[in-house]
Amino acid sequence: MIRFDDVSFTYTEAAGPTLHRVTLAIPEGELCVVVGETGSGKSTLLRAINGLVPHFSGGVLAGTVTVDGRTTKENRPRDLADVVGFVGQNPLASFVTETVEDELAYTMENLGVPADAMRRRVEDAIDLLGLQDLRDRSLRALSGGQQQRVAIGAVLTASPRILVLDEPTSALDPAAAEEVLGTLARLVHDLGLTVVMAEHRLERVVPFADRIVLVPGGGAPLVEGSPEVIMRSSSVAPPLVELGRLVGWDPLPLSVRDARRRATSLRERLAPLTPPSPRVAPGAPTAANEMAATRKLVVAYGRVIALDGVDLSFSRGEVLVLMGRNGSGKSTLLSTLSGARQPTRGTVVVDGRDPRSFRPAELIRHVGLVPQDPGLLLYGESVHAECRTSDKVSDLDDGSTAHTLERILPGVPGDRHPRDLSEGQRLALALAIVLAPAPALLLLDEPTRGLDYPSKDRLIEVLRELAGDGHAVALASHDVELAARVGDRAVVLADGQVIADGPARQVVCHSPVFAPQVAKVLAPEEWLTVDEVRRALDGALPA
Amino acid sequence: MTRAAAPRRRSLHPVAWWLWAAGLAICAMRTNNPFLLALIGAVACFVVSVCRTNAPWSRSIAFFLRVGVLVIAIRVVIEILFGQRGVPGHVLFNLPRVPLPSWAMAVSIGGAVTLESILNAAVEGLQIAVILLCFGAANSLASPYRLLRSLPAVLYETGVAVTVALAFTPELVLSISVVRQARRQRGIPVTGLRGLRGVAVPVLESALDRSLQLATSMDARGYGRRVSLGQGSRRLASGATTGGLLLVAVGLYGVIDSGSLFGLGLPILAVAAVMCGVGLAVGGRRSARSRYRPDPWRRPEWVVVGSGLVALGAMAVAHALNVPGLTVSFSPLAFPSIPLLPVVGILVAAVPAIAAPRAISPSTRGGIADPAAGPPTAQSSDAPQASSDLSGAPA
Amino acid sequence: MRIGSRSSFLLLLTTLFGIAAFAWPLMIHQSSGPNTAHNGDAPWVFVGLVPLLLAIVMAELSEGAIDAKAVALLGILAACFAALRVPSPGINGFEPEWFLLILSARVFGRGFGFVLGAVAFFASSLITGGVGPWLPFQMLAAAWVGFGAGCLPSMRGFPERLMLAGYGVVSALVYGLLTNFWFWPFVGGSTTYSFVPGLGTIANLHRFILFDLTTSMGFDLTRAATCAVLVLVLGRPVLAALRRASRRAVFEPQIEFIDQAGGEPTPALGGRGDPS
Incomplete structure (x- = not known):
């Protein structure tokens, strides 16, 4: 269905090729997952399928890319719209119209599909993707998972044979991500569609994949094969596979079900061992320890109640992970704590004061918030300029922010424009700006969006270090594996109310949605990460 | 909305x-x-x-x-x-x-x-x-x-640009307040000319980034596919428009200088408008688009x-x-x-x-419901829509 | 966005007709013919004609020249324009949107500037609910402002911003003058500055200037000052952001296909590399 014959590609002003002599064939009806680190050329590979590379981006393409018998040399992306459907990372940015139904019809309008066929296909797409209740809704009023399903539906109506998706679940909560991936799997199985997708969080997609293409980056040749084969040696792997490798299971389990069947003996081995105790004892915050607190906090937007009577306290030296569906009130809680929002009722206290009473210059010494899109904090013309502004505003010694940045992530180019940095670098810069004045309470909203595994490891290290230095850290995240690795305490929000609050281990292990893979495999034992299991087996944790 | x-x-x-x-x-x-x-x-x-x-x-x-x-x-x-x-x-x-x-x-x-x-x-x-x-x-x-x-088909591109603008404006107004909050988080005042700069630039930057993402999606979704008009149609379109415009000039002269042209200014203008309209209509056939539920x-x-x-x-x-x-x-x-x-x-x-x-x-x-409104699927889909929320609060 | 010879011709023609559409009260010639009654038709003729002209020139400019990148950019910039216009739909004279139009047209060129002026005004009027027979005239005037900004000589740094600020002042005043011209004949009445058909060019111009000074000079000056101040204060970062976007979008990408690695380059068939 898709053939790459000896394809090399170089961007117009790039020093070297991004793709180097790629030969690849993806047969019809496969779900193919492309993995690799940020900047390895994953997106370029995906975009070469429908000719966005090089027609849209410019550059030199050697070799031929053929889809369904048509080459991208003779066909521009718009000419291939009826063969390849392309869905980007941010569904909202791909919408052209205002309502769901119009968006579903938009591609067909461009293709000149007759009116009655259009009507039929829109209804089909609505049924296929479960959009019945949304057809009249404004696209902007939908949740992330719904938006992504509409974006998929909007390219499906053109009845393409191939679906290309660039990190379709990176912005979604676990449930919504499952929903989207389930939809994709169904399209492959029921309609015989060929699906090619890039994905950072392998734990989600590996069970569905027929084939994995590993893009190592730096001009090294691609590695492709079935998931069992690739996962045996891949540098990036979901926790499940790492656990399998640690224990030496063969063939490697790719789903929790497979792993549980094998894990009986492992569970028996681990049963006498106790998981590591929490780093700080949460649950009983002492007055001295308490950094911030909310009492009966209610925040409403018009008639919509975002937070409904939330009582929480944040302690020094503790990393608190906020979990919950999209729209459960996580972001509202963080922004209220940072003083950006007026509580409708109840109180918020940070460092003994109402955060709204701080002047901006005082505020940053008490609360720091890294927003979901760290780019919002950045407006300077270079990394250096950002650091200098930050030093000046917070009255710090020259170079403090730059120094913090160096500690978080060494080697961020100082003369680069903030918008041209990679996701990880931009997050590091925003983090450095927020951290340099050493706020007592650090808040992070979805910090791992778009981060690859190495950047995530680095972030976890930094957050643990900060907690060790006595900061209170709270982060909202959908990433259950991250939550398992970094959190001391976990709070689950639903409909603006706290429905679980306690040591991270207990909270996440007992939730089918928020449990990390290792916990699912080893339940009822409360193990969270492969590292813990490894150390326990190595005898580092005596019984 | x-x-x-x-x-x-x-x-x-x-x-x-x-x-x-x-x-x-x-x-x-x-x-x-x-x-x-x-x-x-x-x-x-x-x-x-x-x-x-x-x-x-x-x-x-x-x-x-x-x-x-x-x-x-x-x-x-x-x-x-x-x-x-x-x-x-x-x-x-x-x-x-x-x-x-x-x-x-x-x-x-x-x-x-x-x-x-x-x-x-x-x-x-x-x-x-x-x-x-x-x-x-x-x-x-x-x-x-x-x-x-x-809008007539010939103005399709303009129409798409305006549609995009209408859809994006509420989001943009929202992002202004988001950036203001983020600025406060950095400890930087959000008032005055300096504050204006700190708000305007990130909002504009992210909007411009969005335009590139949107363009990718539009290109991949067939925006700008055209059929080439036949030689005859192209000549007709361009001839009708040009001729119409020339007649407009004559007609205008007649209207402005009412003593000239024996009062034929208005009829001439009417003919000119019809010619321009024909030119636009023929020109509109170059886009291969169809319309969903007009x-x-x-x-x-x-x-x-x-x-x-x-x-x-x-x-x-x-x-x-x-x-x-x-x-x-x-x-x-x-x-x-x-x-x-x-x-x-x-x-x-x-x-x-x-x-x-x-x-x-x-x-x-x-x-008002017309039985010819569409395929039978229309009836089954009516129920949820009739009861759905009617308030058009901007997103 | 390139402007072909046919588009240039149409632009010129539209501009000529457009000037007539605004300034006809000065040109109208009262004669003793039997059809003087038609004089009263002039404003309505233009109300019908200007949308038609705009449609023709927009269709011509967009034919083949507005690809997905340009249309997305147009839409997003028009949204920014509208977001700036929503709080003040042109009543109090504080109209920060002009500066964005001028800077965008400066960066993306005169053809884009023309289309952006018209599209942005159209979109923002739809949002504020200000559609009426006056809209095509406003669109045309805004399109000229954009076109003019795209025609300014190349310069960089502070002189450039100074020039743009100066242009902002001039264009804001001219825009005010033009829209007033449109409105003037409708005011009617028998005041000493009302339009009197057939009074003669000079006398009517005289009356018009008085009308302009007394009714709207204050608004126009506020608009001009707002624009100039914004260009001077925000000009540098905003121009930089727009230029970066223009660079990143790669409007006319260099596309090459090589059959075999190391083979001879061949240009793309029907690619966007060819001049449109």
């Missing part, structure tokens, strides 16, 4: 509303009788109050009302200051005369202000205000999203447009019959008569209040 472009929830074709409003506006242009003008304004406001939805644009009538009042006020103030003097009448008060430099020649400031002149000015202001109100009514009643769908034009549309035409026709007949009271003057001071025929015509223009499908209440749908 949730219900903005929903074609299935039958609401009147936006072009029908605009034609109706134009009919009323032209009526208002043809008379300066304050009672007729007030009646036109009242009819427009009445229809809006009955037919409007909760959509954000339906509030624009209030804006137009305010502007109308402002226009009347300005017109009266200007009359008091600069009005023509020397016309006999009931002097209300005297303003001191201000001598003006010689370049102002005939202009004077101050002098005796008469009741007649103020009344005349107020009626002139009222006329403009009522015309504005008619267009305000159309703005309130017709959905801009659906108006865009009625807005239907059925009986209610005809009734609404017809009611506007009746008002206009009544006014025209009254003019032709020289019915007294269409053009009134307050010098000498006199109570204007009320001509019956235009009053009846204008009252007919209130018919849309009954005839237009009421988008708000689903119960009226039955009377």
Whole structure:
């Protein structure tokens, strides 16, 4: 269905090729997952399928890319719209119209599909993707998972044979991500569609994949094969596979079900061992320890109640992970704590004061918030300029922010424009700006969006270090594996109310949605990460 | 805006509303009788109050009302200051005369202000205000999203750009407040010129990034696919447009210099407009697009447009019959008569209040539903939509 | 966005007709012919004609020249324009949107500037609910402002911003003058600055200037000052952001296909590399 014959590609002003002599064939009806680190050329590979590379981006393409018998040399992306459907990372940015139904019809309008066929296909797409209740809704009023399903539906109506998706679940909560991936799997199985997708969080997609293409980056040749084969040696792997490798299971389990069947003996081995105790004892915050607190906090937007009577306290030296569906009130809680929002009722206290009473210059010494899109904090013309502004505003010694940045992530180019940095670098810069004045309470909203595994490891290290230095850290995240690795305490929000609050281990292990893979495999034992299991087996944790 | 472009929830074709409003506006242009003008304004406001939805644009009538009042006020103030003097009448008060430099020649400031002149000015202001109100009514009643769908095919690119702009603006306004919060988080004040810069630049940067992502999606989704027009069609399109434009030049000359061309200016312009229209229509065939569920034009549309035409026709007949009271003057001071025929015509223009499908209440749908509306799937999908939320709060 | 010879011709023609559409009160010639009644038709003729002209020139400019990148950029910039215009739909004279139009046209060129002026005004009027017969005239005037900004000589740094600020002042005043010209004949009445058909060009111009000075000079000056101040204060970062976007979008990408690695380059068939 898709053939790459000896394809090399170089961007117009790039020093070297991004793709180097790629030969690849993806047969019809496969779900193919492309993995690799940020900047390895994953997106370029995906975009070469429908000719966005090089027609849209410019550059030199050697070799031929053929889809369904048509080459991208003779066909521009718009000419291939009826063969390849392309869905980007941010569904909202791909919408052209205002309502769901119009968006579903938009591609067909461009293709000149007759009116009655259009009507039929829109209804089909609505049924296929479960959009019945949304057809009249404004696209902007939908949740992330719904938006992504509409974006998929909007390219499906053109009845393409191939679906290309660039990190379709990176912005979604676990449930919504499952929903989207389930939809994709169904399209492959029921309609015989060929699906090619890039994905950072392998734990989600590996069970569905027929084939994995590993893009190592730096001009090294691609590695492709079935998931069992690739996962045996891949540098990036979901926790499940790492656990399998640690224990030496063969063939490697790719789903929790497979792993549980094998894990009986492992569970028996681990049963006498106790998981590591929490780093700080949460649950009983002492007055001295308490950094911030909310009492009966209610925040409403018009008639919509975002937070409904939330009582929480944040302690020094503790990393608190906020979990919950999209729209459960996580972001509202963080922004209220940072003083950006007026509580409708109840109180918020940070460092003994109402955060709204701080002047901006005082505020940053008490609360720091890294927003979901760290780019919002950045407006300077270079990394250096950002650091200098930050030093000046917070009255710090020259170079403090730059120094913090160096500690978080060494080697961020100082003369680069903030918008041209990679996701990880931009997050590091925003983090450095927020951290340099050493706020007592650090808040992070979805910090791992778009981060690859190495950047995530680095972030976890930094957050643990900060907690060790006595900061209170709270982060909202959908990433259950991250939550398992970094959190001391976990709070689950639903409909603006706290429905679980306690040591991270207990909270996440007992939730089918928020449990990390290792916990699912080893339940009822409360193990969270492969590292813990490894150390326990190595005898580092005596019984 | 949730219900903005929903074609299935039958609401009147936006072009029908605009034609109706134009009919009323032209009526208002043809008379300066304050009672007729007030009646036109009242009819427009009445229809809006009955037919409007909760959509954000339906509030624009209030804006137009305010502007109308402002226009009347300005017109009266200007009359008091600069009005023509020397016309006999009931002097209300005297303003001191201000001598003006010689370049102002005939202009004077101050002098005796008469009741007649103020009344005349107020009626002139009222006329403009009522015309504005008619267009305000159309703005309130017709959905801009659906108006865009009625753009001719040849303006497709422009239409897409405007659609994108309409969809993105509420998001942009939201992102301004988000950036302001983020700025506060950095400890940087958000007021003053420096604050403005810190807010404007990130908002613009992220908007520009968005445009590139959007372009990717549009390109991959077939935007800009074209069929090549045949040689003949291309020649026809370009010939008709060019010829039309040249005729426009001739016709304009005829209109501006009324002594020339034996009064053929207007007919020539009409022919020119038709030629340009043909050129545009033929040119529009170059895009291979089709339209998803175009807005239907059925009986209610005809009734609404017809009611506007009746008002206009009544006014025209009254003019032709020289019915007294269409053009009134307050010098000498006199109570204007009320001509019956235009009053009846204008009252007919209130018919849309009954005839237009009421988008708000689903119960009226039955009377208008057309069995030929579409494949049977339409019926099954009706139920959830009828009960869905109608408030059009911007996202 | 390139402007072909046919588009240039149409632009010129539209501009000529457009000037007539605004300034006809000065040109109208009263003669003793039998058709003097038609004089009163002039404003309505233009109300019908200007949308038609705009449609023709927009269709011509967009034919083949507005690809997905340009249309997305147009839409997003028009949204920014509208977001700036929403709080003040042109009543109090504080109209920050002009500066964005001028800077964007400066960066993306005169053809884009023309289309952006028209599209942005159209979109923002739809949002604020300000559609009426006056809209095509406003669109045309805004399109000229954009076109003019795209025609300014190349310069960089502070002189450039100074020039743009100066242009902002001039264009804001001219825009005010033009829209007033449109409105003037409709005001009617018998004041000393009202339009009197057939009075003669000079006398009517005289009356018009008085009308302009007394009714709207304050608004126009506020608009001009707002624009100039914003260009001077925000000009540098905003121009930089727009230029970066223009660079990143790669409007006319260099596309090459090589059959075999190391083979001879062949130009793309029907690619966007060819001049449109």
